[in-house]
Amino acid sequence: xxxxxxxxxxxxxxxxxxxxxxxxxxxxxxxxxxxxxxxxxxxxxxxxxxxxxxxxxxxxxxxxxxxxxxxxxxxxxxxxxxxxxxxxxxxxxxxxxxxxxxxxxxxxxxxxxxxxxxxxxxxxxxxxxxxxxxxxxxxxxxxxxxxxxxxxxxxxxxxxxxxxxxxxxxxxxxxxxxxxxxxxxxxxxxxxxxxxxxxxxxxxxxxxxxxxxxxxxxxxxxxxxxxxxxxxxxxxxxxxxxxxxxxxxxxxxxxxxxxxxxxxxxxxxxxxxxxxxxxx
Numbered sequence: 423x424x425x426x427x428x429x430x431x432x433x434x435x436x437x438x439x440x441x442x443x444x445x446x447x448x449x450x451x452x453x454x455x456x457x458x459x460x461x462x463x464x465x466x467x468x469x470x471x472x473x474x475x476x477x478x479x480x481x482x483x484x485x486x487x488x489x490x491x492x493x494x495x496x497x498x499x500x501x502x503x504x505x506x507x508x509x510x511x512x513x514x515x516x517x518x519x520x521x522x523x524x525x526x527x528x529x530x531x532x533x534x535x536x537x538x539x540x541x542x543x544x545x546x547x548x549x550x551x552x553x554x555x556x557x558x559x560x561x562x563x564x565x566x567x568x569x570x571x572x573x574x575x576x577x578x579x580x581x582x583x584x585x586x587x588x589x590x591x592x593x594x595x596x597x598x599x600x601x602x603x604x605x606x607x608x609x610x611x612x613x614x615x616x617x618x619x620x621x622x623x624x625x626x627x628x629x630x631x632x633x634x635x636x637x638x639x640x641x642x643x644x645x646x647x648x649x650x651x652x653x654x655x656x657x658x659x660x661x662x663x664x665x666x667x668x669x670x671x672x673x674x675x676x677x678x679x680x681x682x683x684x685x686x687x688x689x690x691x692x693x694x695x696x697x698x699x700x701x702x
Contacts, residue, residue, distance in 0.1 A: 450634075452653065452680055452699040459693050466685050466694040468499025468548060468605050468670025470507070475677060478502060480509065480670070481694075489533075494521055498560075499548035499605030499670030506576060508549040510560055520546040522558065522588060524576045532585035534575040539590055542570075548605040548670065550614060551577075557641040559594065559614065561603045569594040569606070569614075569648065571641060592645040600633060600650060601625055605670035605683075611640035614648075617656060617671040617682050628655035630668040632682060656682055657697055662690035669694065 460466070465479030472478060480500050489511065498510035505527035512520050518538055525531045538544065543562035550559040551574055558572045571591040573580045581588065601620035608614055614635040621629050631652040638647045658666040664687025671682045680699040685691050 449651065449653070451702040452632075453702045454657070454697060455679075455700050456698040458696040458698070460683075460696060462685060462692050462694045466669055466683065466691075467497055469672050469681060469683060469696065470500045470502045470607075471672055471674035471677075471679070471681075472502060473505065473676070475674070477672075477681075477696075478507065485511075489521075489523070493517065496546075498546055499550075499672075501549045501551045501607065501672075503551035503555045503574070503577065506555075508551055508558065508575070510546040510549040512544055512546040515544060517544050520544060522546075522549060522560075522572070522575050524585075526576070532576060534581065534585055534588040536572065536588040536590065542590075547603060550606040550608060552641050553608055553611050553675075554640070557591070557643075559606060559608075559641075561606065561616075563602060565599050565601050566603065567596050567599050569596065569603075569635070573643075591643055594635070594637065594641075594646050594648045596635065596648045596650050598650040599625060603633075604668055605672075606635070607671050607673045609673050609675070609680075612637040615653075615671055615673060615680065617668045619668040621665070626652035628652050630656045630658065630666065630684075632656055632671070656684050657695070658684065658686075659695070660686035660690050662686050662688040664688045667691075 464481040464483045467480045470478045480497050493513040494511040496512045501508045507525040509523045522534045545563035547561050555577045558574045560570045575581045604617045604619050606614045606616040616633045618631050634651045635648040656668050667685040669683040673680050685694050
């Protein structure tokens with residue numbers, strides 16, 4: 423009996439070890455492949471790859487004058503889906519709404535305004551469109567246990583055809599808290615990569631980590647759980663010393679290229695560094 427128990431225990435340990443090894447092996451390894459630079463005034467907030475491989479950048483100077491006059495003084499990390507450009511806008515700290523602007527391939531822009539729900543923060547840090555172009559994911563600042571989900575303006579038939587009010591859909595509930603998410607992008611139907619500007623190392627071991635969020639299932643208009651893992655610390659390299667800022671992130675699915683932006687400190691912040699990665 424003792425030998426049988428020992429055999430069962432050994433088998434259980436082997437299975438557990440194999441499971442753990444499989445889990446570790448399942449974590450993708452991204453290898454840094456290059457760096458580029460963009461003017462921070464027009465490109466420090468985020469970026470998105472077009473179908474031809476060129477990059478769309480967003481920064482303070484990207485905000486159109488008519489939107490600035492309306493009070494939209496901050497633009498977040500953008501996304502592009504089926505040729506449509508999605509921008510996330512926010513206003514003053516006391517604002518009661520946030521806005522997503524969608525620009526069609528023909529250049530026509532439509533504005534979708536979301537009135538803040540109870541407890542919702544004013545921040546509108548990024549826009550990330552699901553691969554099926556039906557759902558828009560965004561996020562708030564500070565410590566969060568969720569990512570927000572909206573029907574994708576214009577592309578989801580549940581939204582008005584020419585702009586208007588945008589209601590929130592059931593959220594992505596995260597199994598671990600995250601902090602100061604600046605940008606996210608879909609890698610697959612059920613996986614997002616997100617850039618965190620958290621330098622405290624209190625939630626994850628890495629300083630300003632790139633996070634992976636795996637969904638229980640693809641977005642379908644119902645609630646979903648997201649499982650959070652930290653992949654690596656975003657680079658902080660500069661001739662200037664001080665506090666860096668992690669910003670937007672983009673995954674170019676057609677070319678398998680991941681890009682993440684980091685703004686250097688001090689006088690070096692006039693130029694934002696864009697780091698490129700590929701899966702090993």
